[in-house]
Amino acid sequence: MICCKECIDLLFDYFEGSLEQETKNSLEEHFQDCPPCIAFLNTYKSTTTLCRETLNQIEIPDEVRRALQNFLKEHKIQQKKM
Amino acid sequence: MSFTQQKEDKEIEEALVRDLQAGNLEAYDRIAELYQKKIYALSFNLMRNQMDAQDVTQEVLLTLFRKINTFQGKSAFSSWVYRITLNASYMKLRSKKKEPNISIDELLPSFNGAGFQQEKIQDWSGSTESLLFTNETREVIKKAVDLLPEKEKVVFLLRDVEGLSTEKVSEILDLTVPAVKSRLHRGRLFLRKKLSGYFEEYSSPKGEI
Numbered sequence A: 001m002i003c004c005k006e007c008i009d010l011l012f013d014y015f016e017g018s019l020e021q022e023t024k025n026s027l028e029e030h031f032q033d034c035p036p037c038i039a040f041l042n043t044y045k046s047t048t049t050l051c052r053e054t055l056n057q058i059e060i061p062d063e064v065r066r067a068l069q070n071f072l073k074e075h076k077i078q079q080k081k082m
Numbered sequence B: 001m002s003f004t005q006q007k008e009d010k011e012i013e014e015a016l017v018r019d020l021q022a023g024n025l026e027a028y029d030r031i032a033e034l035y036q037k038k039i040y041a042l043s044f045n046l047m048r049n050q051m052d053a054q055d056v057t058q059e060v061l062l063t064l065f066r067k068i069n070t071f072q073g074k075s076a077f078s079s080w081v082y083r084i085t086l087n088a089s090y091m092k093l094r095s096k097k098k099e100p101n102i103s104i105d106e107l108l109p110s111f112n113g114a115g116f117q118q119e120k121i122q123d124w125s126g127s128t129e130s131l132l133f134t135n136e137t138r139e140v141i142k143k144a145v146d147l148l149p150e151k152e153k154v155v156f157l158l159r160d161v162e163g164l165s166t167e168k169v170s171e172i173l174d175l176t177v178p179a180v181k182s183r184l185h186r187g188r189l190f191l192r193k194k195l196s197g198y199f200e201e202y203s204s205p206k207g208e209i
């Protein structure tokens, strides 16, 4: 049976779905007997989801958008003069 | 992303690069339209400051226009854009005083001699729903990400937040695929530990009425 340390090292590939069937089976076997690793698995997964959902909602604020537009306009005028 | 979608994106990028290299000024607007949000979001997540992110976005757009003739198409155009964004953000960060990084190893799980978990692991994954959209939770998450050491942070932002593939991230950062995977895994372990401190408090039975 694999130990918890090995189990946690395999988590990444487990979520990627890139483990060999045999390794996947021994991992899932470990989960059946080890509630701490299940808790670890769930919270590892939640961590990724929570962080993604919090950080990928960044929008450009309106004032920044306007500043960027002006910046581009200025730059284009300069380019045309060249 | 489907194969045809990828192929289409690649064609759009290539046409855009040709237009820019030919000095077509309309291509400027299209580049800005396509990339400014990505540039802004990545630099904002690295620096957590609106003014700095705006500066970096302007600088990156300008670099794209000025250096387009040095782009040789050895990597994807978008990888080039991400690389320029990272360089500009790091330059900006370096010019500011920074807190020293904490060691990531302290936050990795600990095991006993036989390789079994030593600490008590609480499963808070079911109780995050109600907390997810509170400002406090958002702040906790942002702070945790800010504390990530740079090497792990950049991989985490590109791969887990931006949603790029492992291969793409390895191209942008010039790292091997296994190196990307290992940094990402360490980054996630670090974040899990940081978030655990917060969520365990809320999901502990003591707190329930």
Ligand SMILES: [Zn+2]
Pocket: A003, A004, A007, A030, A034, A036, A037, B117
């Ligand atoms: Zn275990």
